Each structure stands twice: as C-alpha cells, then as structure tokens.
Amino acid sequence: MHVIFQPAEERGFDSGAQRMVAEGLFDRFPCDAVFAMHNHPGRPCGQLMSRRDQFMAAGDRVFITVRGVGGYVARPHLTQDPVVGAASIIIALQTVVARNVPPDQTAVITIGMLQGGKALNIIPAEVQLGLSMRSFDPAIRALLRQRITDIVQLQSASLGLSAEIHYVEGYLVVCNSEAETTLVLQVAAELVGEDNVDGEMDLLTGSEDFAYMLQARPGCLIRIGNGEAPQANKMLHNSGYDFNDNNLVLGAAYWSRLVERCRSPRARCRC
Structure with a gap:
C-alpha cells in the first residue's frame, strides 16, 4: 500500500497528478489500483457517494x-x-x-x-x-x-x-472502474449502512486531476458528505467554506476498512 500526496490539484492544467504520473509515479511505487476521496458540501455528514464509469467532467x-x-x-x-x-x-x-x-x-x-x-x-x-x-x-x-x-x-x-x-486543455474525465467501485461501495455500506451510500450519484461538472491516475491504473473516487445547512450554503471554492471535522473520523475509518478489504483474498480488486 502507498499513500499518495497529490500537489497542485487546483491548477486546472499541468497539475500535480499529471506530472507525477508522467514522471513515473507508478514505476517507483507500483500500484494495482488507486483510490481517492473528495469532500462534498450539501450532502449530510455520514453519507458516502460515488458512481461507476464517468463521474466528474x-x-x-x-x-x-x-x-x-x-x-x-x-x-x-x-x-x-x-x-x-x-x-x-x-x-x-x-x-x-x-x-x-x-x-x-x-x-x-x-x-x-x-x-x-x-x-x-x-x-x-x-x-x-x-x-x-x-x-x-x-x-x-x-x-x-x-x-x-x-x-x-x-x-x-x-x-x-x-x-x-x-x-x-485541462483535466480528463474522471472514470471509476467497475470492480474498484463495487469494492468501494461495499466498504462504504459496511461503515455507514446502505441507506447512507449513494452508488449512482449524478454526474458532477467539477474536475479532478485524479483522472490522470485513473487513466494509468483502475480505481475509484468517492465523495464524503460535508453536511447540509449551514455547510450547504458554503460550497467548495467559496470563501466561507467550512470543513466538517466530523469527517475526520469517518474518513479515517473508510481508509482503514478499504485497506483491510483490499488485502483480503475476497476482494475483487488487487490493491
């Protein structure tokens, strides 16, 4: 397992992930699959959301x-x-x-x-x-x-x-792969219950340079709810945005469980 620190994501072009992949990230640190999480104001804290195939623009x-x-x-x-x-x-x-x-x-x-x-x-x-x-x-x-x-x-x-x-020309479309998304949604359901998991989230017109990593390796990006009002009125890229500290516990639990499941022989993907 490797933890990837992704710099310069907000640049919009010639980004950190793009440069890292081009300079041999996965040659130096081999990975069979890659995963990412992104905050999402407007959905309740405690919800996890993703979708298969095209996800972000x-x-x-x-x-x-x-x-x-x-x-x-x-x-x-x-x-x-x-x-x-x-x-x-x-x-x-x-x-x-x-x-x-x-x-x-x-x-x-x-x-x-x-x-x-x-x-x-x-x-x-x-x-x-x-x-x-x-x-x-x-x-x-x-x-x-x-x-x-x-x-x-x-x-x-x-x-x-x-x-x-x-x-x-900037970022590519974020495309989550089938097996890795299935695993991610299973892990999410184990943590927060199926009622708090949305596996068919609407397409998002935001962009994310994690797309370059997904082009090089299969994987999945998941969104974590930041909370509804008042957080819903302070969206991403807004000067009043406020990260919900309650996400720290859930986010850490998600990553721990995902690693455990990836290492399990029952996992559908090899992480």
Missing part, C-alpha cells in the same frame, strides 16, 4: 486578451473600446451551451475572470477574460473550443478590435 481553460485603442472616456469616438468588446463576447458565449450543445449532453462555460482598466475616466487599451469549460464527451469538448474561438474572433472583429486566444 473534463475541464479546459481559455485566456483571452481583447485589444483596442484606449483613450479619454469623454471622447469615446476616438477609441476602440475593448470593454464593450469583452461585454459583447461574454453575452454571446451564453448562447453556446443553450443553442449549440444538444439538450441531452452536459456542458458548462463560465467566465471567472474579467480584468480591464484602473481609472473611471480612461478607456483601457485591453481587457482580459478567463474562461473555464466542463464537458464529458470528446465531441462536445471540441465543439466548445470551436464555438468559443469563433465567437471571440468574430465579436472582436465586428467592433474593430483584435483578440488573442490561449486555449489550454
């Missing part, structure tokens, strides 16, 4: 710079305003999922960064946008890239602006 990043001609706000006709261009791009991007992605497919486009200008009386020369995309299907992933690229370039050109796009 692929995640990509786009960094966009919209360039124009800055100047005095009182004479906007002498400028080419990238703020207006960025606003136009943001609105147009909202149509991609709504009008280009089939309704039975899952996709997310979120603009998480908008930076431009420092003074109220100056139109800046450039504005920067940062986007995050999530998807499960390779064709949808390619569609998002094409539509985002087209919209950014065409919206910018229509306003006499230019745009530079830096598209970064």
Whole structure:
C-alpha cells in the first residue's frame, strides 16, 4: 500500500497528478489500483457517494486578451473600446451551451475572470477574460473550443478590435472502474449502512486531476458528505467554506476498512 500526496490539484492544467504520473509515479511505487476521496458540501455528514464509469467532467481553460485603442472616456469616438468588446463576447458565449450543445449532453462555460482598466475616466487599451469549460464527451469538448474561438474572433472583429486566444486543455474525465467501485461501495455500506451510500450519484461538472491516475491504473473516487445547512450554503471554492471535522473520523475509518478489504483474498480488486 502507498499513500499518495497529490500537489497542485487546483491548477486546472499541468497539475500535480499529471506530472507525477508522467514522471513515473507508478514505476517507483507500483500500484494495482488507486483510490481517492473528495469532500462534498450539501450532502449530510455520514453519507458516502460515488458512481461507476464517468463521474466528474473534463475541464479546459481559455485566456483571452481583447485589444483596442484606449483613450479619454469623454471622447469615446476616438477609441476602440475593448470593454464593450469583452461585454459583447461574454453575452454571446451564453448562447453556446443553450443553442449549440444538444439538450441531452452536459456542458458548462463560465467566465471567472474579467480584468480591464484602473481609472473611471480612461478607456483601457485591453481587457482580459478567463474562461473555464466542463464537458464529458470528446465531441462536445471540441465543439466548445470551436464555438468559443469563433465567437471571440468574430465579436472582436465586428467592433474593430483584435483578440488573442490561449486555449489550454485541462483535466480528463474522471472514470471509476467497475470492480474498484463495487469494492468501494461495499466498504462504504459496511461503515455507514446502505441507506447512507449513494452508488449512482449524478454526474458532477467539477474536475479532478485524479483522472490522470485513473487513466494509468483502475480505481475509484468517492465523495464524503460535508453536511447540509449551514455547510450547504458554503460550497467548495467559496470563501466561507467550512470543513466538517466530523469527517475526520469517518474518513479515517473508510481508509482503514478499504485497506483491510483490499488485502483480503475476497476482494475483487488487487490493491
């Protein structure tokens, strides 16, 4: 058994797990299977959740710079305003999922960064946008890239602006393997009872670089409930997030039981 410390998971690309696998993690520390646990606000503390096959989304990043001609706000006709261009791009991007992605497919486009200008009386020369995309299907992933690229370039050109796009393919889809997920759910049921285990959790549009380890070895990621209100109102990536200390006991018990079961001759996977 090996305990893997996974650095730089939140980077979104060129992450810790990706680098570790590429640099021979499983050659130096052989593993037949890998397992991970992730906190999940909004579900009661004491519940464990997972699913077979696809579980968490692929995640990509786009960094966009919209360039124009800055100047005095009182004479906007002498400028080419990238703020207006960025606003136009943001609105147009909202149509991609709504009008280009089939309704039975899952996709997310979120603009998480908008930076431009420092003074109220100056139109800046450039504005920067940062986007995050999530998807499960390779064709949808390619569609998002094409539509985002087209919209950014065409919206910018229509306003006499230019745009530079830096598209970064990020994490893979998290795919839990069959035998390892079955074992994980059995262990979870032994600890908290079947009523507190959800083995068919909905697809999650969050991304996780544990996907790179699952690409190299079979395994399973499980979620542990962090609690409902007030924790449910303080979701992940929120400044008010509060880890539920009661999870320490359950989490430790889960890992201990999983190791015991993996070492048992009755286990379906070789850990």
